[in-house]
Amino acid sequence: MAKREYSYYPGCSSQKGASSSNMMKSVATMCEELDVQLNEIPDWNCCSASIGYGSGGELPRLVMSARNIALSEEHNPDQDIVATCAACWLSTREAAERFEDDENMFKEANEALAEAGMKLTNKTPIRHMAEVLIEDIGYEEIGKGVKKPLEGVKIAGYVGCQTNRPFGIDGESYENPMYLDGLVDALGGDSIPTYEKKVQCCGGALAFSEPEKSQEMIKGIIEAAYDNDADMIATPCPLCQANVEIYQDQINAKYGTKFDMPVVYYSQLISVAYGRNANDAALNGQIIKARKLEEIAAK
Amino acid sequence: MSTNTAMVEKYRNNFLKEVEANVEEGEWVKMCMQCGVCAGSCPLGNAWEHPPQEIFMMIRAGKREDVLTSDSMWMCTSCYNCIVRCPRELPITHIMHGLAHYAKRLGIQPKGNPTQWFSEVFWNNMMKKGRVNELKLGLSMYFKDGFVSGIKESLKNAKLGMNMQKTKRMAPMEFFGGHGVKNPGDLQKIIKKAQELEAARIEEHGK
Structure with a gap:
């Protein structure tokens, strides 16, 4: 029996062959190591992300999340919902809070769900995996399981936007959250608490629709990592990871920079520090190879 | 009216x-x-x-x-x-x-604004199967201004696409089918009802 059990909402990017399949895999490895059992919400749907509002409006958008919460309540009763994707977490929690505050909206959501014979009670806490790590498990316990400390690896903790705002992690500041740095330290790595771009926006969905404006911001995020002598950037957010990693070629071509900065997930750091191999840590999912992690994993 | x-x-x-x-x-x-x-x-x-x-x-x-x-x-x-x-x-x-x-x-x-266009493409993409098809979403963005500029955009982003494929973060087979909920029809019914309820509320205000 696993020590901790949660109802798991992976999200569209955390599926086989999707853009953060490397997060999905390393989260599975990390949870094995931390004795956490993730029970996937059966038949979950997209949360409509941070761009669904345009066509979706308010109620239809929120009802997308209502269906997921209702499925979780039905199949994984009494388990907190845990999301690994920032947008999934934000949308689901936002929906739950809106239904809590607005009785009419809650009533209408149930009216819509009834079309498919479903019902929402809306009593489930909606949490982020980072909360599980920091609040339920804690730095100390995480530190105890480290087999291969990430010694000498300098890591810029890039929290991004939606893991941090508007909800964030309890007790952490919106402007200067320290939990990724705390996590890096617990794993024996070198954190950079003064990484000034730790909560800078990467453009989010606008990286697709406004690539030039977004890549200008991404450039700043990477530049600051170099300025701080970072070996890599680590983030909890799948869209941050993708945006900051995959456009480095295009940014180099446009700005004449020579960026080659790996961008990894916290779950990959934990997997490697816990002694798992490169494959289990999904390091083959990096377009820009995280060589220092590969070296530790191969030791 | x-x-x-x-x-x-x-x-x-x-x-x-x-x-x-x-x-x-x-x-x-x-x-x-x-x-x-x-x-x-x-x-x-x-x-x-x-x-x-x-x-x-x-x-x-x-x-x-x-x-x-x-x-x-x-x-x-x-x-x-x-x-x-x-x-x-x-x-x-x-x-x-x-x-x-x-x-x-x-x-x-503003019809020419790319984000308003993208938000619609995203919503429609998601509603088809209940989950977003990242491959089709990317392609529709490249092809938004027609076929010729679509090919140009695709070529510009070809390396990115290859990189995503090589790292197994993009699956070409997603073009045919792909991930989704078991019964998209049920989800569409739910959302249609939600849209009707919201529209009714707003129409009532216009009276």
Whole structure:
């Protein structure tokens, strides 16, 4: 029996062959190591992300999340919902809070769900995996399981936007959250608490629709990592990871920079520090190879 | 009569009342104290013709068309900086989303703006199978200005696509089928009902 059990909402990017399949895999490895059992919400749907509002409006958008919460309540009763994707977490929690505050909206959501014979009670806490790590498990316990400390690896903790705002992690500041740095330290790595771009926006969905404006911001995020002598950037957010990693070629071509900065997930750091191999840590999912992690994993 | 015309007649010069009634979190607009922290906090602030506090003032001044046809709200990256910094705790991000959606509902959104276009493509992509098909979403973005420029865009991004494939973060087979919920029809029924309920509420206000 696993020590901790949660109802798991992976999200569209955390599926086989999707853009953060490397997060999905390393989260599975990390949870094995931390004795956490993730029970996937059966038949979950997209949360409509941070761009669904345009066509979706308010109620239809929120009802997308209502269906997921209702499925979780039905199949994984009494388990907190845990999301690994920032947008999934934000949308689901936002929906739950809106239904809590607005009785009419809650009533209408149930009216819509009834079309498919479903019902929402809306009593489930909606949490982020980072909360599980920091609040339920804690730095100390995480530190105890480290087999291969990430010694000498300098890591810029890039929290991004939606893991941090508007909800964030309890007790952490919106402007200067320290939990990724705390996590890096617990794993024996070198954190950079003064990484000034730790909560800078990467453009989010606008990286697709406004690539030039977004890549200008991404450039700043990477530049600051170099300025701080970072070996890599680590983030909890799948869209941050993708945006900051995959456009480095295009940014180099446009700005004449020579960026080659790996961008990894916290779950990959934990997997490697816990002694798992490169494959289990999904390091083959990096377009820009995280060589220092590969070296530790191969030791 | 279009909903747009109905709203103009109903609310006359009181655009604030219209926003309060029809826009997500619109009842907060009157609380803005014009400090400008939102404008200074916005990562794309330099791209907004009218930053949020200006939009709020324009709403109160009855500048209906200037607000709803503006591409400003469509510059929102959903970073939530403005929400956590607003001294009066206005849910600014949601109001911007709400205004953008309301303009689109009325059919007067800035048609050339790529984000309003992308938001529609995203929603339709998601509604087909209940989950987003990243491959098709990417392709539709490249092909948004037609076939020829689509090929050009695709070539420009070919290396990126290869990189994603090599690292197994993009699956070409997603083009045929791909991930989805078991019964998309049921999900579509649920969402259709939600759309009807929301539309009915707004139409009622136009009467």
